[in-house]
Amino acid sequence: MIKNVKKTFYLLVILFLTACSFESSGEQKINITSGEKEIKVITYDENGNRTLKEFEQIHKDIMNDIGWEELPYIAINENILLEVSNLDGKELVIEDYILSKDGDFKYEGVVDTFTIPFNDGKASFDLKTNAAVGLSSNSDDYLPGNALRCFVVYSNSSPIFSFLLRTDSY
16 A cells, blocks of 8 residues: 555656756657666756755655665666657666665765767667666675666756665675
């Protein structure tokens, strides 16, 4: 019962954030999938005026509401497809952070950044390991499905959305 309430709240937060974002270039739709799995999207204001700490708080709220175990599990080397309508640009910059189980960025200032081509509203990448997972001294972090990741996606130097998932350390 409590899990259902948490899931409902999580969906309402996403709907609220989506409704408040992207006022300019028409309605923007974002879909993230890996195989048959849909990954929830967290949208940001188009102006990008939020700080990294404010982003972290959004992620913490979601993690506290649904629990880290409810994040989708995506295996290393699986492909992640990003479909975004009404977005200009030829590439997306992605910042990959390791999260603690309460949603904090686990290693302050440690981020893996990469760029992927964006064509016809689509971009994709294969999920690779993040070297920062090896910094943990907690053996539980190395168990299957216990590496928690946050991907913040930028277009034209502005953060536009993020997504959270569980994966393996290596």
